[in-house]
Amino acid sequence: MIPVPAFLTNPERFMAFSRWAAPMFGAIALVLGLAGLWLGWSAPPDYQQGATVRILFIHIPAAWMSEFVYACLAVASLLSLVWRQVLADAAAQAAAPLGAGFTLLALVTGSLWGRPMWGTYWVWDARLTSVLALLLIYLAYMALRASLDDETKAARASAILALVGAVNLPIIHYSVDWWNTLHQGASVFRAGGSALAAVYYWPAILLALAYMSAFGSLWLVRIRGEVWRRRAETAALRAARG
């Protein structure tokens, strides 16, 4: 058994923890986000891309988050499937719409950037296609969750689907190499240091941290909501029994 701190497994302790952690992450996200946006706005226009380079400060962290949230979803699903953690299931359920939102943001900002740069909103490049597939997997997860009436069965079935979909994540990275058509390869984290100049590197990093804190905050809030919903349901059942 992996040692997991009690504030992540015990609902009471979790509620006490998330009560102050959620606003704290939200405040961190706000500060880092404003700093990153200010740095990004004051960065000089790129010599090739001009001012459109600023779209990338929104785009790159969103693309990272789309995969990071899926990793969170898959780990939470594994915990709920193997160790029957109730909170892990609530966490998986809460993460899916957030991940779908980040994926959609990455696709939309990428397409807005692609119009002036590549001359088209959308190309059927392997990487774009696999991010689209990631969005479809998020949607399939939410659809499966919504269409099974029994909550325990829905939780386990969607956890299995999340693990099946986790097979897709390595393929996303791999497909960049196999089908490298138009989307550039990894630029920030690569052997031999970042290809980005420091003026572009720091806004992207700050915004990535801001996105991550914002996700942490929203995730905790959504899990709290899910815990409250289940408590209300139990209370209603108890009241109905009399």
Next chain:
Amino acid sequence: MSRLGALMARETTLAWGRGGGPMVSVGFYAGVATLLPLAIGPEPSRLAAIASGAAWVALALASLLSLDRLFERDFEDGALDHLALSPVPLELTCAVKCAGQWLATGAPLALAAPLAAMGLGAPPSLAPLIFACALIGGLAFAFTGGIGAALSLGARRGGLLTAVIVLPLFVSPVIFGGGALSAFASGLPWVGGFAYLCAYAAAAVALGPLFMAAACRNALS
């Protein structure tokens, strides 16, 4: 071994014999291949350019059709409960079910695929590769699709849900097969894409039954 043999015979007979068997899938496949020129236009040059790709993607769609029969009927009439109770592990049962599905619908579709592609104007030299891709790809589609079919057991609108779950998982085999076919058509090395397709099919055969059995147990619990 005789238990597995009996199971295989049952699955293949059911998939082959009941509800029209392979004719339904092949008929659907022929229908899609007929509608395509009607929608795209009859110019041979334009059709020939898309022939192998269209035949390939229509195959993925046709293999979706028979998925809802894979577990749903056994689940409804209680046969799945009996199969889960038998000494054969449920993982192996699921694998045999998918293999039966592949024999009964995947193999006939693989025979139809080169015909459809050549009907759309693909060169006959492409036919062996289309057949091989369709045969191997059919294996991948059956074992990946089985996961979706098992997960949507007991769901409202199960058939549609299966398609929503399975189509994103079909992305990579469709890319690999399509890549091999288009590389062969333009005289480039095609073995890479075909090998990736085979690898994907092997992984689906190895891992798919584990997920399917977990999903079946969950639906039966």
